[in-house]
Amino acid sequence: MNRARRRKDFFRTAGTWASAGLSVLVLISVFVFVFSRGISTFSFDMLTDNYWATNYLLDIENGEANDFVPPAATDEEKYFSRKFGFSLVDDIDKENNRLMVVESMSALSPLHEGIIATAGSDQGKTHPVPLGARVRRIDYTNINGEARSAGILGQDSSAAKTIERLEIEAVSINGLFYQTTGGGIRGSIISTLMLIGLTLLFALPLGVSSAIYLHEIAPRNRLTSWIRAAVEMLAGVPSIIFGLMGVSMLFRITSLFGINTQSILLGSMTMTIMLLPLIMRQTEEALIVVPASLRMASLSLGASTTQTIFRVILPNALPGILSATLLSISRIIGESAALIFTMGTAISDNPKISQGATSLAVHIWTVMAGEQPNFELATAISLLILVMVLILNLTVKLLTYRINRKWQV
Amino acid sequence: MAAFKVENINLWYDDNQALIDVSLDIPGNQVTAFIGPSGCGKSTLLRCFNRMNDLLPNTRIEGNIIMQDGREISDPSVDVVKLRTEVGMVFQSPNPFPMSVYDNVAYGLRCQGIKNKKQLNTTVEYSLRQAALWDEVKDSLQRNALKLSGGQQQRLCIARAIALEPNVLLMDEPTSALDPIATAKIEDLMQSLKRMYTIIIVTHSMSQAARISDQTAFFLLGKLIEVGPTTEIFQLPKDKRTEDYISGKFG
Amino acid sequence: MITDKRQKNKLASCHRRKLWQDKVIKRIFQGSAILAALMILFIYFFVISRGIQPFLPSYDGDQQNVLSFLTGNRWRPDMNPPIYGVGFIVINTILTSLGAAIISFPISVLTALYIAKVAPPKLRAVLTTIVELLAAIPSIVYGVYAAGTITGLVDDFAGLFGISTYGGNSALAVILLLAIMIFPTITSLAVVSIRAVDRNLELGSIALGASRMETNFKVVLTSAKSGIFAGLALGLGRAFGEATAVSMVAGNRMIGPTLNPFDITRTLTTTILTGMHETSPGLDYDMRFSVGIVLLLVILVTNLSIQYVKRKVGGITNE
Numbered sequence: 001m002n003r004a005r006r007r008k009d010f011f012r013t014a015g016t017w018a019s020a021g022l023s024v025l026v027l028i029s030v031f032v033f034v035f036s037r038g039i040s041t042f043s044f045d046m047l048t049d050n051y052w053a054t055n056y057l058l059d060i061e062n063g064e065a066n067d068f069v070p071p072a073a074t075d076e077e078k079y080f081s082r083k084f085g086f087s088l089v090d091d092i093d094k095e096n097n098r099l100m101v102v103e104s105m106s107a108l109s110p111l112h113e114g115i116i117a118t119a120g121s122d123q124g125k126t127h128p129v130p131l132g133a134r135v136r137r138i139d140y141t142n143i144n145g146e147a148r149s150a151g152i153l154g155q156d157s158s159a160a161k162t163i164e165r166l167e168i169e170a171v172s173i174n175g176l177f178y179q180t181t182g183g184g185i186r187g188s189i190i191s192t193l194m195l196i197g198l199t200l201l202f203a204l205p206l207g208v209s210s211a212i213y214l215h216e217i218a219p220r221n222r223l224t225s226w227i228r229a230a231v232e233m234l235a236g237v238p239s240i241i242f243g244l245m246g247v248s249m250l251f252r253i254t255s256l257f258g259i260n261t262q263s264i265l266l267g268s269m270t271m272t273i274m275l276l277p278l279i280m281r282q283t284e285e286a287l288i289v290v291p292a293s294l295r296m297a298s299l300s301l302g303a304s305t306t307q308t309i310f311r312v313i314l315p316n317a318l319p320g321i322l323s324a325t326l327l328s329i330s331r332i333i334g335e336s337a338a339l340i341f342t343m344g345t346a347i348s349d350n351p352k353i354s355q356g357a358t359s360l361a362v363h364i365w366t367v368m369a370g371e372q373p374n375f376e377l378a379t380a381i382s383l384l385i386l387v388m389v390l391i392l393n394l395t396v397k398l399l400t401y402r403i404n405r406k407w408q409v
Numbered sequence: 410m411a412a413f414k415v416e417n418i419n420l421w422y423d424d425n426q427a428l429i430d431v432s433l434d435i436p437g438n439q440v441t442a443f444i445g446p447s448g449c450g451k452s453t454l455l456r457c458f459n460r461m462n463d464l465l466p467n468t469r470i471e472g473n474i475i476m477q478d479g480r481e482i483s484d485p486s487v488d489v490v491k492l493r494t495e496v497g498m499v500f501q502s503p504n505p506f507p508m509s510v511y512d513n514v515a516y517g518l519r520c521q522g523i524k525n526k527k528q529l530n531t532t533v534e535y536s537l538r539q540a541a542l543w544d545e546v547k548d549s550l551q552r553n554a555l556k557l558s559g560g561q562q563q564r565l566c567i568a569r570a571i572a573l574e575p576n577v578l579l580m581d582e583p584t585s586a587l588d589p590i591a592t593a594k595i596e597d598l599m600q601s602l603k604r605m606y607t608i609i610i611v612t613h614s615m616s617q618a619a620r621i622s623d624q625t626a627f628f629l630l631g632k633l634i635e636v637g638p639t640t641e642i643f644q645l646p647k648d649k650r651t652e653d654y655i656s657g658k659f660g
Numbered sequence: 661m662i663t664d665k666r667q668k669n670k671l672a673s674c675h676r677r678k679l680w681q682d683k684v685i686k687r688i689f690q691g692s693a694i695l696a697a698l699m700i701l702f703i704y705f706f707v708i709s710r711g712i713q714p715f716l717p718s719y720d721g722d723q724q725n726v727l728s729f730l731t732g733n734r735w736r737p738d739m740n741p742p743i744y745g746v747g748f749i750v751i752n753t754i755l756t757s758l759g760a761a762i763i764s765f766p767i768s769v770l771t772a773l774y775i776a777k778v779a780p781p782k783l784r785a786v787l788t789t790i791v792e793l794l795a796a797i798p799s800i801v802y803g804v805y806a807a808g809t810i811t812g813l814v815d816d817f818a819g820l821f822g823i824s825t826y827g828g829n830s831a832l833a834v835i836l837l838l839a840i841m842i843f844p845t846i847t848s849l850a851v852v853s854i855r856a857v858d859r860n861l862e863l864g865s866i867a868l869g870a871s872r873m874e875t876n877f878k879v880v881l882t883s884a885k886s887g888i889f890a891g892l893a894l895g896l897g898r899a900f901g902e903a904t905a906v907s908m909v910a911g912n913r914m915i916g917p918t919l920n921p922f923d924i925t926r927t928l929t930t931t932i933l934t935g936m937h938e939t940s941p942g943l944d945y946d947m948r949f950s951v952g953i954v955l956l957l958v959i960l961v962t963n964l965s966i967q968y969v970k971r972k973v974g975g976i977t978n979e
Contacts, residue, residue, distance in 0.1 A: 013873055217686055241703060273703075
């Protein structure tokens with residue numbers, strides 16, 4: 001080989017190395033980005049909190065000052081009101097706003113006696129202030145009988161100042177305004193789980209039985225090859241088109257059940273159709289590796305085709321169907337475009353199957369598409385999604401490896 | 410009385426003719442051996458007796474196989490699924506289902522809708538005893554069948570077929586995947602089974618055919634060359650090709 | 661044992677039920693397969709039938725003109741009356757997707773070659789997994805990633821030329837994002853088709869004095885071209901159809917094709933998606949279906965032209 005050829009060879013080899021290296025870099029960069037940005041916002045509270053913060057305006061009766069004993073171990077950060085028997089701490093929320101949180105309450109604190117003052121069906125009901133409530137304002141009466149306010153919406157910027165003011169000036173407290181913690185994704189987690197459950201309920205029977213038909217029963221004729229081609233085409237349709245199909249076609253079906261809005265049901269039906277090619281392909285691959293001799297043996301013992309399928313083939317294809325399930329879950333978790341159309345973009349804290357809600361992925365889209373994108377929350381959810389998708393896909397890889405090994409014995 | 414009368418069978422896979430004008434009688438309660446080099450059509454003919462060829466696409470069959478009750482085997486009134494309970498089959502390599510020994514033997518009965526526990530138990534024991542496997546597995550009936558040795562697996566497959574009380578047992582080179590000791594056990598078994606069943610065995614080994622069969626049929630390139638009592642075929646073959654094959658000139 | 665007569669009768673009825681069940685269950689299986697196959701027809705039917713509504717005289721809203729829709733240079737649903745022109749959007753879609761393919765295709769093919777032929781066995785397994793993981797990352801995560809990193813890079817890069825961008829939202833950002841997203845698609849198909857190349861062809865080439873790399877480039881790649889182009893078609897299809905991620909970095913261009921890569925753009929999918937949460941049934945909603953038809957058409961035409969190109973590209977054919 002002369003030098004020119006050798007040099008060309010070198011560059012070609014280097015080119016393949018560099019390209020492969022680039023793909024590794026991209027993956028690493030996605031992971032580093034999502035982890036480094038997401039981990040700071042990610043917290044256990046985020047998983048359990050509602051997204052929408054609720055405001056509570058409470059009247060407090062019998063709020064006269066008393067003399068409460070502070071809890072034994074009070075550290076520097078907590079400020080206890082001896083007059084009213086509760087303590088506050090400073091905190092900051094996910095958007096970096098200062099806030100004060102109720103840290104503890106004595107058993108007889110007037111804060112247990114809150115009465116909802118906001119107009120509505122709950123007005124007049126007793127509503128004790130919960131621990132962790134984000135106190136915005138405390139209304140009190142001073143020694144001259146004048147109504148005053150303490151707290152962030154009053155004149156004080158910290159827990160220390162609020163408590164100090166109450167201890168010095170207040171004769172009684174008569175009202176309190178607080179917010180629950182918002183910005184969480186509990187509702188979206190629940191709706192994602194509902195979506196996964198419903199979709200699998202529809203998609204697995206349909207997909208698995210279609211695959212069984214194609215692989216075990218179907219004669220080799222034109223109809224069969226048309227079916228295969230049609231399913232193949234389905235795999236190439238962009239997910240946004242599935243969304244359009246969902247709202248135009250499947251919407252008519254959900255309307256029959258009286259559901260006339262976007263809903264989790266509609267989303268799951270759309271996902272069902274979308275996942276059919278995936279489930280069918282995975283199932284068929286599992287059927288292919290079941291040795292033909294088992295089918296022969298079963299049939300030669302006088303079993304009918306369906307008996308052979310249910311007693312011999314399906315039990316052996318189960319790991320494959322399991323991996324189809326896991327991959328489907330991974331796809332459902334990641335899907336956004338089709339669900340934006342069929343489930344809507346309104347985040348719901350109490351998702352119902354017959355109502356619109358956001359899956360985790362659509363939750364990201366909603367917080368990113370607003371006027372002020374909430375990038376922190378978006379990356380934190382991305383982190384959650386990424387980890388789940390990663391685990392699911394690696395599990396499938398392991399499963400596939402074990403299936404192939406099983407039949408090689 | 411003949412268990413099967415084969416009359417002028419021709420069989421094609423796509424455009425390849427695998428059987429050419431084959432006619433012979435299979436006598437009842439005897440062992441008939443099909444011998445011949447690979448690709449001679451002997452296994453294909455075997456699969457005609459329980460219509461396993463139906464499962465292969467693009468297969469075309471002409472001619473008749475008359476069953477003991479006088480019906481033609483491919484007659485529409487013949488129920489294939491039922492036929493296969495009457496004609497059992499044992500395959501070349503042992504193919505037990507990946508379930509317990511018990512479930513393997515009970516499989517055919519359960520497929521017939523028999524759920525009676527007591528009946529299943531007796532049949533499983535009876536079949537395993539007939540297949541000379543009972544003593545080896547009676548303490549581990551719930552063990553996965555794939556854990557048995559190759560020879561045990563093959564006897565399990567025989568037990569599985571016997572459980573249905575077939576009239577005929579088809580055996581497609583049942584010992585080709587086994588070691589000599591396991592082979593000897595299966596051959597002994599066949600000798601005892603022929604009192605109750607008509608056995609048709611396809612074998613690659615001429616010594617095996619000579620040892621176990623009552624009648625032997627020699628096939629070559631899809632044609633039946635010669636059929637007759639085993640002793641005659643091996644000692645006084647009428648056809649030159651049979652003689653050449655038996656004496657090992659080709660194979 | 662199955663001998664007494666009563667039991668024989670019972671078995672016979674069992675047997676009849678078994679055959680009947682067999683038939684019914686087979687029908688059910690066949691039904692679900694046919695249902696699955698019909699879905700593609702349903703999708704086309706429902707999207708098209710809704711999408712052509714605005715152009716029919718029977719439409720109970722402002723009837724739209726097909727020609728001005730297809731060739732239009734403006735997308736102004738906010739005007740009164742609204743203007744819906746999809747022509748420039750098609751151009752933008754094709755430009756961004758092609759740009760992504762031009763970047764991604766060579767890298768994908770080289771990576772595939774590396775995985776299939778060059779890499780040591782252990783690295784091969786690792787890289788295959790990496791490509792699979794890249795394919796599994798949901799588009800919304802890519803979108804967040806692009807909005808957080810790629811836009812910044814583009815903005816910095818534009819700054820070198822003294823150009824200011826809309827926070828990095830630009831055609832270039834879309835191109836880079838799509839290039840990453842279609843990479844695993846093209847790569848995995850290319851790996852499969854490279855592996856499928858007959859080893860004898862390779863040996864033949866090596867026996868003729870070609871080096872391993874020369875063989876890989878001149879024989880293996882040309883023999884695998886059918887599969888590689890199938891991968892490209894699939895990748896382009898994904899690029900055209902990608903919605904959420906693209907909408908997060910595309911900007912929201914209202915007028916004219918984007919020829920400057922640092923300028924904001926608008927693709928067919930982002931058009932279908934944007935403003936989705938604030939629209940209600942009516943013309944604006946139906947027009948999304950019309951854009952959907954155009955999207956399906958673009959994908960169809962692309963697939964056909966790739967078929968054509970595949971036939972034209974020289975080398976040995978393995979069909």
